[in-house]
Amino acid sequence: MAEFVSTRDVGGGEVVNYTQAIVEGLAPDGGLYTPVELPEPFSWQELGYMSKMTYTQLFTQVKSVLLGDDIPPIHLADITNRAFCTENFPEAVNCNVVPVEQIGDTNLYLHDLSGGPTAAFKDMALQPLARELDYVLGVDSAMLELLGATSGDTGSAAEAAVKGLGALSICMLSPKEGMSPFQRAQMGILSGGNVTNIAVQGDFDACQDLVKDTVQDPEFATIGAVNSINIGRILSQVSYYFSGYFQTVDGIGEQIDIVVPSGNFGNVLAGHIARSMGLPIRNLIVATNENDVLHELVQTGVYRKRSRTKPTSSPSMDITKASNYERLVYQLLGNNPERTHHYMHQFATKGVVSFEDYGMPADTLQRAGFLSGMSTEQDRLDSIRWTHETGGQIIDPHTADAITVARQRPCDVKTLCLSTARPVKFEYTIFEALGIRPSRPDRFTDLEAQADKKEGAFITIPPNLDVLKRVIRDIRINRPQ
Ligand SMILES: *Cc1c(COP(=O)(O)O)cnc(C)c1O
Numbered sequence: 001m002a003e004f005v006s007t008r009d010v011g012g013g014e015v016v017n018y019t020q021a022i023v024e025g026l027a028p029d030g031g032l033y034t035p036v037e038l039p040e041p042f043s044w045q046e047l048g049y050m051s052k053m054t055y056t057q058l059f060t061q062v063k064s065v066l067l068g069d070d071i072p073p074i075h076l077a078d079i080t081n082r083a084f085c086t087e088n089f090p091e092a093v094n095c096n097v098v099p100v101e102q103i104g105d106t107n108l109y110l111h112d113l114s115g116g117p118t119a120a121f122k123d124m125a126l127q128p129l130a131r132e133l134d135y136v137l138g139v140d141s142a143m144l145e146l147l148g149a150t151s152g153d154t155g156s157a158a159e160a161a162v163k164g165l166g167a168l169s170i171c172m173l174s175p176k177e178g179m180s181p182f183q184r185a186q187m188g189i190l191s192g193g194n195v196t197n198i199a200v201q202g203d204f205d206a207c208q209d210l211v212k213d214t215v216q217d218p219e220f221a222t223i224g225a226v227n228s229i230n231i232g233r234i235l236s237q238v239s240y241y242f243s244g245y246f247q248t249v250d251g252i253g254e255q256i257d258i259v260v261p262s263g264n265f266g267n268v269l270a271g272h273i274a275r276s277m278g279l280p281i282r283n284l285i286v287a288t289n290e291n292d293v294l295h296e297l298v299q300t301g302v303y304r305k306r307s308r309t310k311p312t313s314s315p316s317m318d319i320t321k322a323s324n325y326e327r328l329v330y331q332l333l334g335n336n337p338e339r340t341h342h343y344m345h346q347f348a349t350k351g352v353v354s355f356e357d358y359g360m361p362a363d364t365l366q367r368a369g370f371l372s373g374m375s376t377e378q379d380r381l382d383s384i385r386w387t388h389e390t391g392g393q394i395i396d397p398h399t400a401d402a403i404t405v406a407r408q409r410p411c412d413v414k415t416l417c418l419s420t421a422r423p424v425k426f427e428y429t430i431f432e433a434l435g436i437r438p439s440r441p442d443r444f445t446d447l448e449a450q451a452d453k454k455e456g457a458f459i460t461i462p463p464n465l466d467v468l469k470r471v472i473r474d475i476r477i478n479r480p481q
Contacts, residue, residue, distance in 0.1 A: 002068040004231060006031035007330040008341040018070035019136045022129065022232035023144065025225050031337070031344075033231045034327045039065045041278030044252045051246035055097050055239070056080045059128070062239040065277075075135055083127035089115045091441055098124075098240045100247035100416065103391035107411045108403070110393060111244040112419045118186055119422035119444070120316070121267070122157035124240060125233040130161035130168060132232060137167035146170040147214060147472075148226030149207035151179060153316050153421070156186040158226045159195045169194040169479065170226065171472065173207040176200060176460060182425055182444075185451035188458065196475055202463035213465050220472065228264045229323050237270035238277070244416050245279055255282040257371075257415045259402040262286045262294055263317040265324040267418065268370075272328065275369065282413060286372040287405035289314045289380075294322050298372035301355035301362035303347055313380055313397040313429045316421070321347075332364060373405030380404060384433035394438045396421040397429045 004021040005014070008031030016024070021033040042050070050058055060080045064073055071079070089097040092115055101110050116123025137144055144167060148158060155172045162170045172187065176199040191197045200207050214220050241258070248256055258281055260268040268286055275281040288295045289312045297303045303325070309318040326344060332355075333339040339358065346353040355364045375383070380400035387395050387403055395403065402417040409415070423430045423438035430438050451457060461467045 002066060002070060003036040004033040005036055005337070007034055007326050007337060008344065009337050010341050018067045018232075019132075022133060022230055023136060023224070025227065025230050031340070032229050032324070032326050032330075034330055035066070035231075038273065038276050041276070043278070047242075047246075047252045047278065050242060051252065054095055055243055056084050056095075058243055059084065059236075059239040062242060062277075063128075063235065066235050066238065066273075071132060071135065079128055079131040079135060083131055088117050088123070088127060090443060091115050098243050100244055101391075101393065103387055103393065103403075106390060107414055108406050109248050109414060109416045110387075110391075110395065110399070110419045111240070111247075111416050113240060114396075114420060114422045116157070117160040118153065118156040119425055119441075120153040120157060121418070121420040122153050123160065125236040125266075126157045126161040128236045129230065129232040130158070130165060134165040134167045142167065144168050145223045145472075145476075146226050147173075147211050147220075147223045149173045149204065149211045150187075151175060151204040151207075151315070152183060153425075154226065154228070156183065156190065159187060159190040159197075163190055163195055164193065169196075169475075171196040171198065171475065172226070173198045173200050173210060173468075175203050175207060176458075178203065180425070181448055182427070185448045188451035188454055189447070191454065191457040194479075196471075197458045198468070198471065199458040199460045200463050201460065206463040210463065210465060210468050214468060214472070217469070220469070227323075228266050234266055234270050234273070234324065234327075237267060238274045241271050241274035241281070242279060244418075245274075245281070248414055248416050249280075253280055254414070255280050256413055257281070257283045257285055257406075257409075257411075259285040259287050259406045259415060259417045261314065261317060261398045261401040261418060261420050262288060263291075263319045263322065265294065265322040265328070267420070269324050269327055272369075281369075283369055283371045285405060285409070285415075286370060287401045288372070288374045289317050289401050290374070290376060291318050291320070292374045293319060294325070295372045295374040297322075297325070298365045298370050301360070301364055303353050305347065305351040313377060313426065314401050316398060317401065328368075332360070332368065333358065371409075373408050375401045375404035380429070381433040383407065384430065388434055394423045394430060394434070395419060396423045396426050 001017050003015045006027030008029045060077045084097050099112050113121035162168045262268050271284045286294045290310050306320040330340045380397050383400040383403040398421050399419040406415050406417050424440050
């Protein structure tokens, strides 16, 4: 059995297994579940063998090493096959759902992680995780209601993953104004059955507050949260680092750098785990936009919360703090929950905390193999143009953050830039950069029209807790048993 502990469990070191950790999400003490220890690194010989696997085989291999037998291998393989099937990844060639492509004859390579149902890399983790939850709950004939707030990609990716699964239902709040028509349509077409969309007449913070306040009420205390800190999401992202590496290098052992467009630090943390499992990654390079919490942290060792986000053209990286970073801090502080608790408490109360307060050097993260850079609005437009001119690829603004940061560096080794969304989701920025619109994959051609045709796709409510509770009670009554 793989064991997980909370990063803040100062009490007694209570250990949970993987299935408990993913069903609970957040630990009861407010900490994040994290593996007690990581598996032994793979040998180069084993890596050579893994490099010949399909993505589903590779995913099952890496995941089963991380989970032990918490989910029996035969079920894990079945979950994986369904999560990464052709129906979910219709543009995949030869079943490669995460293809790598060189940019012209440069040292830069694009790793496409956005071929899933909602055209953003959130699918890579949510597709398998929802099925794992469905399997785990199904064993006990249990049900789980999920409630979440979204202002962008997570909402549709979570709904697409949960849609049609028997043990799960999901209710997603989003601000009535503010999301792009494409994002709204992506969610709207999923309404019905076990998926409910609620448009709140308020902003994203109002949506988040409603979620928090609802689950405080004992009547709704069993509702699970959809958020970016579930350990199941992180562990589902480790395998594409292996695949990306194998597709990029000439031989096992070659060192590469990987640039990760980052917000909540989930993606890059998965890369760190892949490196700890023996993958020859030299630097993990954190790319941010103007919301540069993580860039400051890597450069100065100071973790400083921002009072508000600056809206940018790469909105999924607009963050005030980076929740998953707590898992790395725990490791850097010697797997010590007391120190982690203290560090996070200082961050929560003062809004700032530094390594030097803990007797550690300011460049602790750089010593641990992390570098960083940031981009501006203009940089992203330039990088979209540069990539199009150099290699012919059209990239989205999040990927452009990574390309910008890669281009700021010498690139003395092959550099893999993670591509986290399809440009079709950000047509306006692409048009601004290139004067053309990205072509739409067939499955999205009349998305907005389809959503418009759908009656009652969104239930509109004021930002009022009692109204929301009434809606949730109605959903419970009307749910097919
Ligand atoms: C969520 C997201 C990111 C940021 O990933 P983190 O794991 O939060 O660092 C980057 N790009 C896109 C398109 C995303 O949806």
